[in-house]
Amino acid sequence: MSPSNRGAEDFERWGGAAAWSTGSELTPMQTLLWRSERHPVQSSTSTVVIDLDRAPDWERFVAATDWGTRLVRRLRQRVVDPVVPTAPPTWADDPTFDLAYHLRRERVADHDEMLSQAAQIALRPFDRSRPLWEGVLFEVGEEAAYVLKIHHALADPLGTVQLLSMLQSGKRGHTARKPLAEDVAAVGVDPVELAVSGLRADVAALPEVAATTLRNLGLAATRPQSAVASALRYGASVRRLVTHAAPPSPDLTPRTGRMWTFLTFDAPLEPLRAVARQGGGTLDDAAVALVLGGLGRYHARRDSPLLEIPVGVRVSLDRADDLGNRFAGALISGPLAIEDPVDRVAAVRGEILSLHTERALTVLDAAAPLMNRLPSFVGASALRSAAVPDAFVLTLPGPPRKRFMAGAEVRGMYVLGPLPGAALTACLVTVADTACLGVNVDASAVADLAGLEQCLAEEIAAFTTG
Amino acid sequence: MSGLSPDVEAAVAAIESGPQGPEVGAFFDLDGTLVAGYTAATFYGDRLRGREVSPAEFLRTVVTAVDGELGGDPTAIAHVAFAAMRGVSEESFADLGERLFRSKIAGTVRRESRALVAAHQRAGHTVAIASAATRYQIGPVARDLGVEHLVCTQLVVEDGQFTGATDGPMLWGRHKATGVRTFARGHGIDLAQSYAYGNGYEDVAFLSSVGHPTALNPHRDLRAAAARLGWPVLDLSDPVGGSLVAAGRTVAALAGMNAGVAAGIAYGLARGDRREGRNLAVKLATHIPMAVAGVSMDVLHQERLWTHRPAIFVANHQSSLDIPVLGRLLERDFTIVAKKEARWDPRAVVGSVVIDPAYIDRSDSASARATLDGVVERIRGGTSLMIFPEGTRSATPVLGPFRKGAFHLAAQAGVPVVPVVLRNTGELMRRSSLVLNPGVVDVCVLEPETDWSADDMGERIAALHAKFEETLARWPSP
Structure with missing residues (x-):
């Protein structure tokens, strides 16, 4: 593949990264993991270790990471939980975002030391009021390893690998004028407001929820045999899965x-x-x-x-x-x-x-x-x-x-x-x-x-x- | 018509156009796949009827079965059953298997699964039945289908008696899959090219062991899985069971038959022509009951029934329905040869009045020969003869060997043999059943064969037998 082709491919991929994960609320499953997290015993943190053939130029590495956080907005956002759980947690821009808090560099003697350091980083809990990632560039002799710790709410392992594959470049040389995310107004969310609006939405939806529940109960009452049979089959399946x-x-x-x-x-x-x-x-x-x-x-x-x-x-x-x-x-x-x-x-x-x-x-x-x-x-x-x-x-x-x-x-x-x-x-x-x-x-x-x-x-x- | 659904025809065509030879395996599950229903339930029902099940064992069985349905261990019920077999003699259990096969299970083998097995056998594939059942349940079915290999649960036998334990795991779920893979290694089978057919949700691992899995009449959870896995699903038609309506129609049909006979005889007496009366009786006695029972016929080469009279008509025999069907086909001027004992069979009395069969005393060969001489005379006099050369009804559509008697008669009387192939009478009226189900009987009249002599009789009979088999395996299109 020619270098210009590779460049075009990079641009396409980076465009995809900009559109990556832009929903404002956590999904129910992410919410469950977020709220029930007890790090590290019940943790939702994945760590990626990337082996590099040489230590990259630090300035260039910081600049590239800064560009990445501007391209993928989620990397500069934090999770805001409502004061009472009436609404799912929401992503909001972190006005105090500071790249230096999330990215640093260290020097270690060998690969093994790097891995044990990575494990220690992984074991430390996140500051849940900040963007949920942390990166450390380890210089190991002439080589290097980049260790990225990322929370499940931000990206599951599959998403993390996807995101990293998207952000990396197809060539060794620097790409000038990389694409940037469109400018959007900063999203700010207040925990109390979030809870209140969630409650308001719940109350507004109440008649509909009640009607649906009644309708389902009514359906079950008209066909009790099939309702019971289907419930039993579901229960049996749960039991098989668990036991x-x-x-x-x-x-x-x-x-x-x-x-x-x-x-x-x-x-x-x-x-x-x-x-x-x-x-x-x-x-x-x-x-x-x-x-x-x-x-x-x-x-x-x-x-x-x-x-x-x-x-x-x-x-x-x-x-x-x-x-x-x-x-x-x-x-x-x-x-x-x-x-x-x-x-x-x-x-x-x-x-x-x-x-x-x-x-x-x-x-x-x-x-x-x-x-x-x-x-x-x-x-x-x-x-x-x-x-x-x-x-x-x-x-x-x-x-x-x-x-x-x-x-x-x-x-x-x-x-x-x-x-x-x-x-x-x-x-x-x-x-x-x-x-x-x-x-x-x-x-x-x-x-x-x-x-x-x-x-x-x-x-x-x-x-x-x- | 071939009698197979378009989907099954496509599956058979795919087998025929795919790789051939013994390194391709074809693995069939038994219960719910080759046969409709559960053979184990048939065995258990037999024990229940024989009052061999104690109330405590019955309760344990029911509780274990319900627990298995509700997500507990579904194989526990089988182990309860195996444990209850402790001390039972293997020989008597094998006999029971044979008996239950003939009386019950044979009738539940699906016709279209038979066609799939036959297609794999024609392709030279290594065909095996892979099942959690024991060889006592599977053996008779396998023999009937001509399947040599069994991959199944083994019971431990000591001094001719079951110990109640299994030798190795019960071949259910993952263990069936392991059993199939082990069998494949031992027989040089390439699983990626092989076929498997199963119906239960536990068959996923078994099916996924081969390159060509098919969910056959799948359980609802397997159907859902097959959709997600992109596996083909085949729905075969089940053998019809006797419904109450069908039973009622059968009674009406029998009454109609008798009324038809009576009317025909009365007509003959009134006209002073016994022969015409007999012919009318046959016509009425076959048309009325079949119409009442909702049975019609689809006959290929009907003209061959009339071009060579008098003749000896030979047909394959699976069902009591065969006799009225042939009676309706031959219509007039024919009789049958029956064994002497059948003379006083109440079911046959009416028919015997009508067609005046030639009775043979099998125990006395001199008198048998004399009777047959008389039969030869009657044939030359213009009365055709209808004979089932298999001698007895088969429990299944599998063709038995032909006896020579019919062909000797053809040589002696100097008349042709007209072969009539009946395809599905056994499905409409099972061997042991008294109930006739509505449906269409497929009949194919083969080319009449003339000039029989004792010299080449053996080879000609073998060739004719092969023609019957070929016609049954690949029903000709009109």
Whole structure:
């Protein structure tokens, strides 16, 4: 591709970034996570570690970040909560925004120190009255790593990777006259006003809500059998979703959720995709199978033979295998005892696709609006009481080609997700022809951390040398 | 008409145009897929009727079943059933399986799933039944369909008795999928090219193991999943069960038949022409009941019924309905050969008065031969003969071997054989059923075959048998 083509592609992508996430209210699900957050045990913070081939020029890096926050308005906005929860929280421009508060630079001796620093940054809670991100550029010898901590309300891991892929450049050189967001009047919101207007809207909607409720009750009364049957089927589905996964592994306890350790791995993407194809699955299925393989090795190493463990996966609610925008999280029983990676991929795929028969997949989405009207501890305990997996596994599409940040080449992009009750959270990000696996481990639950790291590395070798 | 819905025809065409050979697998679920309903329920019903179920076990079964429906472990009910089998002899249970197949389950095999199995067999695919059921339920169905391989739940047998435990997991849900993948590895099957058919919500993992999954008459949750996964859905027609209305019409049909016979005989007596009276009786006794029961016929090559009389008409036999159907087809101047024991069968008495069958005493070969000589004389005298060369009714549409008797008679009498293929009489009136359901009987008259002799009889019979099978597998278009 010629440099001018790359430039045109950059402009198009940056235009997309300007339009990224412009809704003014938090969605019900974001609201639930926002209000029930208890960092770090019940955290909604993801951290992205971006390995760079050289330390970028600091001035240029700051300027580029400043431009990014002007392009994507959300990065300069904060969440305003109404004084009483009559309305969803709302995004408002932060009049006191100061880039220096959010972006700094540090120097570390090596990559490992950078990762442990990143984990410490991730463990510190956000100032919830400011824009919900924090970036640190670590200079590691001649190389560098950019660590970006971002709150789920601002962007979920998928959105974070999308946003970063959008903001990065297709070339090493500087682009003058980059596009800017259209100027809009600053949005200011007052918490009391927000609560009052929410209440007013509630009262105004009351007759309609009452009418709808009555109509639904009336419908149910005329067809009591089908109403009861459908309610029972829904309940049965909820029960299966919550109870049917395997019990948690005794070898991944006790979990405190307070000791995060970050691990990163690289794997060539093509062999991974090949194993996925042979097993009839997707890269997502292969990622789950890979993490399970590593955990299988870990359990074998500790003489703790288990057949299956509960794994949290993401299911598309549009067509399966479609990276659409509607997802639900759910638990599967991940096979731990299947040695052949291809067969394990097939088994994982069977488990994940089987979730599509469950009508209650979206139960949390359905319950979120109601729970948001209740005191925040209700939502928090509901989230806590949901069945908890041993591991979350997530696959995220990153940039398909080589990308640059302020003149430094992106070598790898690792997402380290939160640990809501799990012993580990693994995210696989595709960056050009590399699969970047980031694993956040609850160090209190994993007795032999170095052993786990080695097991995961061995499993990656098994997948890629097959 | 082929008798298959356009969707099934398209599926069969896709199988025919796809890759052929044994490295392609075709895996069929049993309950709800190959057969309508649950074979386990049939087995349980039999035990209930035999009062073999204690009240405590019954209660436990019901509670476990309801819990399974309400999101509990759906396989728990099977384990209750397996546990109750502790101490039962394997042999007697296998016999029970055979008995229940003949009396109940055979009639529930879907015709269109039969066509799908046959299409895979013609393509040389490795066909297997993959089911959580046991081999005692599946075995007879598999044999009937000509399916060699079973991937199923194994029960532990010690000293010829069940221990109540399973050998390995029950092949339900993920375990069925694992079983299929293991089978595929052991038999050199390429799963990406293979086919699977299932109906339950638990079949998703099983179906996703192959490159060509089909949700067949899917459970509502599988239907929703199939839509999201982009899997094809096939809805096959179920074998018709006997409704009350159908039962009422059957009674009326029987009354009509008897009235028709009586009227015909009376007419013959009044006119002093027994033969004409008999012909009229046949006409009335077949037209009236079929009209009352709502059964009509769709006949291909009807003219062949008349071009070669007298002749020996040979037909395949699945149902009591075959006799009135053939009677209506042949219309006049024919009789049948029946075994001596059938003479006093109350159901046959009326018919025997009408068509004056030739009774054979199978236990006495000398007298049998004498009777047959008499039959040859009657044939030469202008009376055609109708024979079911399979000898007995088949429990299913699968064709049994042909006996030689009919063809020897054709050689001796020097008359042609007219083959008549009946396709779906077994569906309208099941083997063991007394109820006739409304519908259209498909009939195809094959090319009459002349010049029978003892020399090449074996090969000609085999060739004719093959023609019957071919016609049943691919119904000719008009």
